[in-house]
Amino acid sequence: MKGSIINMKRKRSKIYIKSPEQIEKIRESGKINIALLDEVTPLIKEGISTEEIDQFIYNKTKAYGAIPAPLNYEGFPKSVCTSINAQVCHGIPSKDTILKNGDIINVDVSTIYNGYFSDSSRMFCIGEVSPERKLLVERTKEAMYLGLDVVKPGNHFGDIGQVISDFAKKHNYTVVREIGGHGVGIKFHEQPFVSFVSKKGTGALFEPGMIFTIEPMINLGDNEVFIDESNDWTIYTADGKDSAQWEIMVLVTETGAEILAY
Template sequence: MNIFLKTEDEIELMRDANLLVGKTLAEVGRHIRPGVTTLQLDRIAEAFIRDNGAVPTFKGFPNPYGSPFPGSICSSVNDVVVHGVPSDEVVLKDGDIVSVDCGALLQGFNGDSCYTFCVGEVSDDVKRLLRVTKESLYRGIEAAQAGHHVGDIGQTVQDYCQERGYGIVRELTGHGIGREMHEDPLVPNYGRRGSGTLLKAGMCIAIEPMVTMGSREIGILPDRWSIVTRDHRPAAHFEHTIAIRAGKADILSSFDEIEHLEGQNF
C-alpha cells in the first residue's frame, strides 16, 4: 500500500480542484429538471470544467471489462447506485433522483465529489433516504481524524444507515485521492472501529456513502459500467474529499452552492 501524505501547499491545490468540482455540480444542478437528458447534463459539466482550465478525469477512464467511460460525469438515476453512463436516451422525469458524481484534474491534483439531486417533486420516503445518506457522510467525516482508523469511518456510516433501515453497498468504497484520482487506502462504508488503515495528518481521502432503500445487493448493466440495486429500489450517493487533520477533518469539496440553489437541505 502506498499512501502519499500531502503538504499544506498540495492540500490547497487539492482544495482548488475540489471547489471547482463543487461549482460544476452546482452548474449541473441548475439544469436538472423533468425532460432533460443525462447526456445534456454531461455536456454542461464537461464545458464548465474545461472552461475553468481543468480536465474531466472520468472521461476515458479505463474499464477492465469493457470500453472506457464515455462521460465527464456519472449520472445515476433512481436504482442506479453509481457509474451511470450519460445518455440521450435517459430522460429525467418528475419524482426521479439522480446522483451526479464528478471529477476534475486541476494544477496536477484531483477533485472528486458527488451529490444526489431531486427531480421535481420527490416522495417523502426517497427524501428521507437522501437526508440519511448525506448525514451519514458528515458523521463519517467527524470520525476521520488523525489517530483514528478507516474502520471508524466505516462503522459510523454503517451504523447510522442500517439503524434507519437502509442497506450499505459493500462492493464499492471511498478511496485515497491526490495526484491520482484513486489512491490508497480504500475507505469502505462499513467496518469495525479500530480496524483498517491508521489515519494520519496529511492524508487526503474521498468518503462516499452509497446507500440503498432496500437490499444492499447490486448488479451491473450490459453497458459494463452502471451498478444497479438488484431489487430496483432507489439508491443515494454523496461524496466529499477531505484532508485528515489532528482534530476535525478539513472538507476540501463543497455542497454550499448546490444547497443554496436547492433552497433546502436534504
C-alpha cells in the same frame, strides 16, 4: 471509478501523505469541482437529458482550464456520472435518459486541474419526490457527515464504516459493500479503499495530510448489486430498489478534517 475502487480493497500499498504544496494544488482543483456542481444545479430538473448534464460539465470544466477526470478513464465514455433511482453509481449520461418527476439522481463530478484530482457528488430530487425517496436522500447525506465527524488523527478508517453502517441499520437501510471511498489527489484513485461497512478500531490510522473521499451508497432494499453487462460500468441494486449516494473529499488535519470538495 469501477475497477480501481472495487479492486483496491484487495491491494496493499502506501497511503500518500500529501505535502503542503500538494494540498494547496488539490484544494484548487476542489474549488473548481465545487463550482461545477454549483453551476450545474439549476439545470437539473424534469425534462432534461443526462447528456445535457454531461455536456454542461464538459464545457464548464474546459472553461476553467481543467479536465473532466472520468472522460476516457479506463474506457468510461463521458465527463460525469449520472445515476438515477436504482442505479447505485457509474450511470452513463445519454440523450435518451430524460429526468422525470419523482426521480432521484446522483451527479458525480471529478476534476483534474494542473495535474491534481478532486472528486465529489450530490443528490438531486426531481419535482415531487416520494417521502420514502426524499428520506433516503436526506439520511444518506446525514450518514456521510456522521462519517466525517470521526475523522481526526488517532482514529481509524474503520470508524467511518462503523458509524455509517450503524446509522443505516437503524433506519432499516443497507450499505453497499463492494464499492467505497478512496484516496485521491495525486491520482484519481489511490489507497486506501474506504469501506462503509467496516468495524471501529480497524484499518489504518488517520494522519494529517491524508486526502480521501467519504461516499456511502445506501439502499432502500438489500445490499446486493450488479454491473450492467451492456456497458460494463453502471451498477444497479439487485432488487431494483432505490439507492442514494453523497460524496465529499476530505483532508485530515492536525485536529480533525477539512472538506476540500462537496
